[in-house]
Amino acid sequence: MAHADDKKTVLADVADxxxxxxxxxxDRGNAWNGPMAQGYFALLEQAAQDPEVRAIIVTGAGKAFCVGGDGKKLAVVADTGDIKSAAPQPYWFPLTIGKPIIAAINGACFGIGLQQALVSDIRFASEDAKFSTAYARRGLVAEMGMSWLLPRLVGTGHAMDLLISARLVRAAEAERIGLVNCVVPAGDLLAEAQAYATQLVRHCSPYSMRAIKQQSFADLMQPFLKSFDRSVALLDTAFAAPDFKEGMASWQEGRPPNFPALPQELAHIDLNG
Structure with a gap:
């Protein structure tokens, strides 16, 4: 198992x-700190650049996904007011990765842990998962774009409830309000996420997945007609690309597609569209 130079606060394995x-x-509930931020974002960059990687899963070791910011660091901030971040990238960096990111949420998912789950593209949760924005109960505000992300995922009413109360939300409710895509038995979580990712690897064009991810997030900030016109232009480009030819040929021939890897120049997404 490979790991970034971060004293193993983040691990990575590549297969299939x-x-x-x-x-x-x-031992700390995967509490977020500087080395974890550096290691996680470094591995996302590695995945973005690696042509062998077509999908990414992020999960937590032990019983938690991520309980939020490390309590020791937060205590220092409370005492000193020093809020310097050791993160090498902005916390919305996962949105710029040109490959699908699947969060496999295995337990407590609070604060920045929830924020990082929300900037993933798909969220699987175990029956043991639980969620809280946490901020209002720590005298903080909706950090790191949470006031933008949550209303778009769960609607304004649910978002205001989750942000203002910072109450604990269990997995079943999270699925009901759209905070996660699905809930699975705890023992099946990683297998279910891997099975989903495998379908993406085997059947979906890396170019298409990147383009759709870029469209989806950029269009949240665009008027409908501008989004529609841009999709027409993108479709003209897609019709002329080898992925479309291979997609049609594999469908007509009744075989799995053999899409080319995403080139490195498309490793990242411009959120401005």
Whole structure:
């Protein structure tokens, strides 16, 4: 198992086109700190650049996904007011990765842990998962774009409830309000996420997945007609690309597609569209 130079606070394994990233501070509930931020974002960059990787899964070691910011660091901030971040990238960096990111949420998912789950593209949760924005109960505000992300995922009413109350939300409710895509038995979580990622690897064009991810997030900030017109232009480009030819040929021939890897120049997404 490979790991970034971060004292193993984040681990990664690559197999069958999938990079599985594990937040690895189980004794601290995978609490987020500088080395974890550096290691996680470095591995996302590695996955973005690696043509062998076509999908990414992120999960937590032990019983938690990520309980939020490390309590020791937060205590220092409370005492000193020093809020300097050791993260090498902005916390919305996962949105710029040109490959699908699947969060396999295995337990407590609070604060920045929830924020990082929300900037993933798909969220699987175990029956043991639980969620909280946490901020209002720590005298903080909706950090790191949470006031933008949550209303778009669960609607304004649910978002206001989750942000203002910072109450604990269990897995079943999270699925009902759209905070996660699905809930599975705890013992099946990683297998279910891997099975989903495998379908993406085997059947979906890396170019198409990147383009759709870029469209989806950029269009959240665009008027409908501008989004529609841009999709027409993108479709003209897609019709002329080798992925479309291979997609049609594999469908007509009744075989799995053999899509080319995403080139490195398309490793990242411009959120401005």
């Amino acid at each position: 086109g999938i990079m599985t990233i594990t937040l690895n501070r189980p």
